[in-house]
Amino acid sequence: MVEDTEKRRRAAHLGPERRRPMLLDAALEVFSANGYAGTTMQSVADAAGVTKPVVYDCFANRDELLLALLAREEQHLVTSIVSALPADPSIGTPEEQVLDGLTAFLTTAATNPQSWRIVFGAQYGAAPAVSERVRAARAFLVEGLRLTLLKSLPGVTDPDANLPVLAELLASMTEACARMLVVDGTDRTPPELAKVVSQVVGGGFGNV
Amino acid sequence: MVEDTEKRRRAAHLGPERRRPMLLDAALEVFSANGYAGTTMQSVADAAGVTKPVVYDCFANRDELLLALLAREEQHLVTSIVSALPADPSIGTPEEQVLDGLTAFLTTAATNPQSWRIVFGAQYGAAPAVSERVRAARAFLVEGLRLTLLKSLPGVTDPDANLPVLAELLASMTEACARMLVVDGTDRTPPELAKVVSQVVGGGFGNV
DNA sequence: GGAATTTCCTACGAGCTGGTAGGTTTGTCA
């Protein structure tokens, strides 16, 4: 995509330290377009305007590149979610807190679609190490939701029994909304979707 | 896995017509163990105790093999779901009908984990044609759920606005339960999970 | 200005994949 007829210019003399973030940017771009299987060292090098050995000077192998990318984007998402949350989390009813959390999460997903994709979009088709890391990131989120839910439903009759299932259902609904926003391109806004989910939770989870 | 020290015996003289289902069985096995990327023509041939050209005598190329497998397993799932549904679908309250549908779906998923995996477990990492086919199968299910929901909530205030979102949420919860059964290995039974989801739907979806 | 070092590039090897050509075995049918 850079230049076809003429030979590409020699890349700037930056060194691994400054080159690494640029390679991660390129990898994110390639991944968004082609998924895990299509994210080869060659394609990342091309996207960064560099040759393959340069990539290997910055990352030992393909798995390390993908893990580094995953870690950076996961951190990016977490930071964004935290900064979108209200300053004082103890304000409001439990249901409002759930709404706040969902809104923060979905807003983050909608405004960082590429980061979202790599963490939630494609755990299959990756190497075992990467795939495991993705599962861990998702489990981290589900655990957070479980804790929120625990506060939101203090008087539930049989907490041990169904709470994990409910937390998983909430997580899956949240992911579904994020998918609508990022992949399918719905016309709803993140707060609208968050409201729908929180209403379902408020009305339905007490029933169980 | 067949024989390492001694040379494998020549395979039986069956011909493409009788060989095809055996190859699909082998492909399903390989896919369950290694996913789309790991389902190579060589590995399928090995699993079937046959050489690669035999596979190419039955399927023109890799995509056709995967599409044929997908079609067979999708049909398998549909047949199983239909046969698990009650004979007369007009009996019972709408909420009971939702419960029946969910139970049928989840029971099918739990008893046909390999078929479920290939249709719902890994749309990413596959060739575009295959990936598109998987999306179509899922859309087919979501549409069915949307119709069920439409009957179940006749007096909803603003049907056009939120019904697609609710249908998507229901589908994602159903998939989450199936994933718990097939992938994570929960101790809940399909009817138990179906009941939880139907209660959430009954209590929460009217709220929206 | 010139040497030393850092950084990048060209070129290559091993291994695996989809896919094919052509010979060999097995079964059929006269």
Add this chain to the structure above:
DNA sequence: TGACAAACCTACCAGCTCGTAGGAAATTCC
């Protein structure tokens, strides 16, 4: 029994991937 066709196998090619060796350019430091 013997010819013929159907089915299978060995051996191979092109292409792509990861990953590496060693040489050319840019920078730094004296």
